[in-house]
Amino acid sequence: MVVVRLHQLLLLLLLILYPSKHTFSLPDNQALILFKKSLVHNGVLDSWDPKPISNPCTDKWQGVMCINGVVSSLFLQNMSLSGTIDVEALRQIAGLTSIALQNNFFTGAIPEFNKLGALNALYLSSNNFSEEIPDDFFAPMTPLQKLWLDNNKFTGKIPDSLMNLQNLTELHLHGNGFSGLIPETIQPTSIVSLDFSNNNLEGEIPKGLSKFGPKPFADNDKLCGKPLRKQCNKPTPPPTEPPASEPPATEPPLPPYNEPPMPYSPGGAGQDYKLVIAGVIIGFLIIFIVVAVFYARRKERAHFSMLEKDHDRNNRVVEVHVPESTSSSSQKYTETSSRKSNLSRKSSKRGGGMGDLSMINDDKDPFGLADLMKAAAEVLGNGGLGSSYKAAMANGLTVVVKRIREMNQLGRDTFDAEMRRLGRIKHPNILAPLAYHFRRDEKLVVSEYMPKGSLLFLLHGEKGISHAELNWPTRLNIIKGVANGLSFIHSEFASYELPHGNLKSSNVLLSQDYVPLLGDFAFHPLTNPNHVAQTMFAYISPEYIQHQQLSPKSDVYCLGILILEVITGKFPSQYLSNAKGGIDVVELVSSLIGDQDRVAELIDPEISANAENSIGMMVQLLKIGLACTESEPAKRLDLEEALKMIEEIHD
DSSP states (O other), X not given: OHHHHHHHHHHHHHHHHSOOSSSSOOOHHHHHHHHHHTEEOTTTTTTSOOSTTOOTTTTTOTTEEEETTEEEEEEOTTSOOEEOOOHHHHHTOTTOOEEEOOSSOOEESOOOGGGOTTOSEEEOOSXXXXXXXXXXXXXXXXXXXXXXXXXXXXXXXXXXXXXXXXXXXXXXXXXXXXXXXXXXXXXXXXXOEEEOOSSEEEXXXXXXXXXXXXXXXXXXXXXXXXXXXXXXXXXXXXXXXXXXXXXXXXXXXXXXXXXXXXXXXXXHHHHHHHHXXXXXXXXXXXXXXXXXXXXXHHHHHHHHHHHHHHHHGGGOOEEEXXXXXXXXXXXXXXXXXXXXXXXXXXXXXXXXXXTTEEEOOTTSOOOOHHHHHHSEEEEEEEOSSEEEEEEEOTTSXXXXXXEXXXXXXXXXXXXXXXXXXXXXXXXXXXXXXXEEEEOSSOEEEEEEOOTXXXXXXXXXSSTTTTGGGOOHHHHHHHHHHHHHXXXXXXXXXXXXXSSSOOOSGGGEEEOTTOOEEEOXXXXXXXXXXXXXXXXXXXXXXXXXXXXOOOOTHHHHHHHHHHHHHHHHOOOBGGGSTTOOSSBOHHHHHHHHTTOTTTGGGGSOHHHHTTOGGGHHHHHHHHHHHHHHTOSSGGGSOOHHHHHHHHHTOOO
């Protein structure tokens, strides 16, 4: 009897130790090694050490993010990865909540990520995934908040199970081959970011989605209804033949398309007279408004016309490349002030003329320098890199144009390569530039205009209007978005001395839904060495002021200043070149953070008044901000450490 029990015990032990593929739970490091074996990675994952003692959290495995010593996220974008994606291996990682695989070379049907029931974020953008997604695929993924499947080759209908996810906030399916109707079951109340553009969808857009505007539904020729201008055609009843004894009735003329017939009014001539009087009054008002708007726009354009005047000053010769749509691909035009207007007219008439404005981002329809010159424009202000203008173009796109004079470090070809690299970036928290204009003594960099403006304005602008919009949950999400965007930039530009270089609240732009987008990043190699210290905010870091040294941790210092600014609501004196004005937020928080009786004074009353239960989390963020602003870089948090600590804070 004892022998049998020993035999059973040995058999059980063998079953436990036998390396059957996924019949037991693996430690995180072994599960990741198993996952790595399913990938073609060309050495980018060599830091994933197969030794049992290697720890992915403490040994800084590439792309692995941990919380409290447990793997929580995989950021494996832009690594040229391919292979089969071993989802069974990923199932062994109990704490895994986020997977980012953008800009790789994966193919075939979507992997069985629905077996990872704890995921709240899945980014698969810009791969070669294809085929139809099963209708019930997303049913088990109830915690899912962010899903980016854009720019793949998926086909078939949008799964109903996807549209039933109650926690979904971001849904991007653009640039695929999805067809059929948009499911009516979508939960529009939870979604803040949506894009169905550039598919083969058809039918009427669900009414709950009209609030997102026309852009998320563009390039679907068979879609109709609000918010598109295309009305849905109602089925026409079959014609009925009149009785043989009567002549066919003459049908009244149909009203113009998209214009319902005028209702009958029994008011008679007196009513008509009143309508005429009202029409005359309205006509005069319209004329007055048109004249007022004309003069206002004329005044605004006076600012932006400086671009055109500078473009021609001193009769300077400018080399202009005209694309194939307007001329032969290799032809070059040399224009002086006497010939510029002719070139603008040619570009306008032919529709494809891009002048000497180089498009580097395919998110928007192409536009040219002539379009900017014709746009209604206004001055936004002057920053470290140069002056900025807001330009509303005739095609409906509103952009920000930055005139940068201190970017003469690189020649045209190298500058073009660097700008195109920036334009290709796809990340939910990064504002990639759309176009640029190259001149030896000045550059124009064009980006999409964000409706809420900069974080700087909302924090320190008109109190009671914009400032009050930034409640505690919004500020927490902004800090998380900024940290995520900065982490991506540090991964994408890891070889740069300063991957971002200019992180501050004026360079954090906010979408309509307060999603933060980082701008003015990775400009450090482009900027003249003689002026870079005056234009880049990272040069305010203690290591540069004291020792003229810089590193990626200088960006972490800037992140710390921004965190302290967002939580305290104070304008940092660090933003001012002479430090006269504002508040030294580092000194302020350092002096009071240890005083329990006064720590509440550090928090902006705008957020503390309505979120008393969250004071502890706000204090946590202040401590993270202080740890990011340590004067000695060796004592300062690493960016990944800071991101991990920020992500751990939940409202």
